[in-house]
Amino acid sequence: MDKNSKIYIAGHRGLVGSAIVNNLKAKGYTNIIGRTHSELNLLDQEAVAKFFQDEKPEYVFLAAAKVGGIVANNTYRADFIYENLQIQNNIIHQSYKNDVKKLMFLGSTCIYPKNAPQPMPEDCLLTDTLEYTNEPYAISKIAGIKMCESYNLQYGTNYISVMPTNLYGPNDNFDLEKSHVLPALIRKIHCAKLLNEGKYEAVVKDLNVKNIDEAKAYLADFGVDKNRVEIWGSGQPMREFLWSEDMADACVFIMENREFEDTYTLKLDSNTTCSPNEIKNQEIRNTHINIGTGVDISIRELAEMIKSIVGFKGELYFNIDKPDGTMKKLTDVSKLHALGWKHKVELKSGIEKMYDWYIGKIK
Numbered sequence: 001m002d003k004n005s006k007i008y009i010a011g012h013r014g015l016v017g018s019a020i021v022n023n024l025k026a027k028g029y030t031n032i033i034g035r036t037h038s039e040l041n042l043l044d045q046e047a048v049a050k051f052f053q054d055e056k057p058e059y060v061f062l063a064a065a066k067v068g069g070i071v072a073n074n075t076y077r078a079d080f081i082y083e084n085l086q087i088q089n090n091i092i093h094q095s096y097k098n099d100v101k102k103l104m105f106l107g108s109t110c111i112y113p114k115n116a117p118q119p120m121p122e123d124c125l126l127t128d129t130l131e132y133t134n135e136p137y138a139i140s141k142i143a144g145i146k147m148c149e150s151y152n153l154q155y156g157t158n159y160i161s162v163m164p165t166n167l168y169g170p171n172d173n174f175d176l177e178k179s180h181v182l183p184a185l186i187r188k189i190h191c192a193k194l195l196n197e198g199k200y201e202a203v204v205k206d207l208n209v210k211n212i213d214e215a216k217a218y219l220a221d222f223g224v225d226k227n228r229v230e231i232w233g234s235g236q237p238m239r240e241f242l243w244s245e246d247m248a249d250a251c252v253f254i255m256e257n258r259e260f261e262d263t264y265t266l267k268l269d270s271n272t273t274c275s276p277n278e279i280k281n282q283e284i285r286n287t288h289i290n291i292g293t294g295v296d297i298s299i300r301e302l303a304e305m306i307k308s309i310v311g312f313k314g315e316l317y318f319n320i321d322k323p324d325g326t327m328k329k330l331t332d333v334s335k336l337h338a339l340g341w342k343h344k345v346e347l348k349s350g351i352e353k354m355y356d357w358y359i360g361k362i363k
Helices: 015-026 045-055 070-075 077-097 132-155 181-196 200-207 212-220 244-257 276-280 299-310 334-339 347-362
Strands: 007-010 059-062 102-106 159-164 166-168 228-232 241-243 289-291 315-319
Touching (some): 059 077, 059 244, 070 077, 077 102, 166 181, 181 200, 181 299, 228 299, 244 334, 299 315
Parallel strands (some): 007 059, 102 159
């Protein structure tokens, strides 16, 4: 990419999209475009086609998606599969139709089977049953990977798929019904701390409700009061977390330095030489790249870490009547490291930065 290349970030206000924008700007890119939902409905095929015809972006980061945690994924199953498929189909196809030079599709490590080997290598895709609660979302993301591979193989496009582990950072979603585990824990524990300290005005402001009684009733639905925070499950599941700005850096690094063929020729032994035709005749699959740290932590340890950082004096209650989800989800990041990138921000310092950001946002 040249510094003046026209780069479209789909989802430029989201967790990853906003971080990609900031990363590109910091590196001197000057022609970055984005559209809000009110400006461009990515579910609308005709509107997306017109946008691409009018703007003619040279590079695309497809970071727009409908996302959520266990509750949202399991409750809004039809919405998750329909909306994500529609967004992907529209953007990937119009990128092909309008000669986009390179596209990056962002998915999720929930694409892997529930009982995948740990850590999860890219090659375990489609080898077993998916975790039930997020199956529709996962299938949409698998379809996106296969769509990118298929366009590359049929049309010679240069589309790369990356599968991030659990992300967190500035501009995250803190909605207690729809957010992922880490931001949800931060908000729940923060509100419990405010209740514990009698800072009722701050609680009302944080939740944007009329009064403290309404705030307490709302928080009670999520197992939060001044002395205790409820957390779904046993606390034993292990999860991996990546700072969103690290994710953005990985995306920009790959877009700047790697091509689609790099995602599968790495499988060849260093002492093996293959002709272009031999490579072309390979079964090319699982070309996506895991983006993560390769390090995980239990939900219990995560909650205790957040409790310490926030300064909550009450207790954490792990409700074993609620689902745990997959017990372990750790990415194999050897392919990513071989491509030349490694994460920089460790979890504790990332949570501290995220909490500072959250406090600044609600003041």
